[in-house]
Amino acid sequence: MSPIRRSVVALEAYAPGEQPPPGKFIKLNTNENPYPPSPRVAEALAAFDAGRLRLYPDPASAALRARVAEMHGVPREAVFAGNGSDEVLALCSRAFVERDGAIGYFEPSYSLYPVLADIREVARRPVALADDFTWRMPAGYACALFFLARPNAPTGILYPHATVRDFCRGFAGVVVIDEAYVDFASRDCMDLARELDNVLVARTVSKSYSLAGLRVGYAVGHPDLIAALDKLKDSYNIDALSQSAALAALSDHGHMRANAARIRATRGRLMEGLAALGCTVYPSEANFVWTRPARAPARDLFARLRERGILIRYFPGARTGDCLRITVGTDAEIDALLAALRQEEESGHE
């Protein structure tokens, strides 16, 4: 008999986007920030005494949590810090769902959510978005834990704040509003984490703070929810270097905001360029754009761009298989992408 749990044998694990060797591709496939992190990060690393690494890190990441609490105007007990927001999400799946409970999420959304339900061996309760990927919620919908990405991935769509608030207010379980991309959006939902005792807002330094290489995310919400996550986390879940580097980044909001503004401007150019090529372009409030190509099947276009040295993201499946997700890179990278798409368009006409 196999010693491996049956559900693990059956599990289709989450597949992260390709991480090729540096320099080989124009890399627009995993929503990384094209600009480096705050210079304060490099300063913090240069000032870090490697000898200190012999000691355990602060298990509570207290300085980091204090900074997050200050940023969002909440008490420290309302903040959890995790090894990337992936750890935050995984801990929520373990903290808020009984064995006979269910985990809900939209389709399409971040493809990790159903995997977290499978790992816990609890029911998945997906909700199909409208055809144009806007909000749709059936009456009487219920589950123990709902993962709500806002802006959504891979679509970039920002559900209206009032819609989300009404949903959370009427929901009996815990709602995790996954705001990984919210610094590129027009409005966040942090107020709901402060007001409602069943809402956690999850954030990460991976995208807007240009620190995907670190693994630091956090959650803000009611202290009872936060305390549950603390009970379940690995004792020392964030290493000393990451705590130090993340703290430096979170102390330089100006740098993050300037980069986010540049990315939003480039996003506008990308959306216009795609529309000019006849693609369907969904309104993005994230650092990526979700688009349906004018003629070529999305899968083929993805493959041909890869041959041209440009990596974007293709998600097979009924709801996603005719679209592509393009990360907003630098202006030059987006110009190269649009030029390649124009050439594909022209060669397709031959």
Added chain:
Amino acid sequence: MSPIRRSVVALEAYAPGEQPPPGKFIKLNTNENPYPPSPRVAEALAAFDAGRLRLYPDPASAALRARVAEMHGVPREAVFAGNGSDEVLALCSRAFVERDGAIGYFEPSYSLYPVLADIREVARRPVALADDFTWRMPAGYACALFFLARPNAPTGILYPHATVRDFCRGFAGVVVIDEAYVDFASRDCMDLARELDNVLVARTVSKSYSLAGLRVGYAVGHPDLIAALDKLKDSYNIDALSQSAALAALSDHGHMRANAARIRATRGRLMEGLAALGCTVYPSEANFVWTRPARAPARDLFARLRERGILIRYFPGARTGDCLRITVGTDAEIDALLAALRQEEESGHE
């Protein structure tokens, strides 16, 4: 109704040892290495371009796993790398135990093991060690997953290799041999991970490599077991800095071995010093010593040493409450500890 899972409300979380502000105490409470990591770690960090942190780390930690595979003479598919060995242990609890399965471990041993069973909501199946903390295993004992710390913590005792081998061969479930402290011991069990398809050996860079501040551990074993852990881990479980620093440390065995030799020498002095004071001293093959004080209750002695600025570890409970665990620090730290114990002894005679 509380949205928090009932088992989480009931959970008694693992309590890590106190991490006071630096410099306040002679810190002999959490088995940290008193010597700094290899200079190659500082070099790796100095050479690390902070700009790279905008990109995700290698999700597979391939370079790190390749180094571990080379060190232990196993194929790369036989190596898993985790965010500290705590992540490795937690993943094992999720990979190898069905809902109606049980997790086994010795009592006393690393107090995280029962917590991992509680988090999974599966049965605990503890095995009481002999009165002198040596191996004792009841006939017909069975469970899905057995955590076997060797050397054991907090006792420092190294079960005979042949005993462990026979146990693993006759055991139907998975055995995780937790070798966090094995670099301070006379013999490891890595051969069992190579030979037996139900054995994983877990290691960490926290202790012998002086890198508790990083969170890097690994497991070696049958590729099927390793693949199960890979399915369950967070996609990017080890950040880019930690991968780089751990790789540097693992490439400098000489530094680690020299420090481990110094610690073993100091351990001998500590054991002799404690015995001279009339304490019962258990034979340690780790970087800590488990001892029963001659007269004062262990809890009182712990508290009085703390007042004197020396932090050691006290574990309440039937099997552990009359003993103390002392981390092997520098010679000067151990001299200070022994002097303080002598003074306590003398003041007790007044």
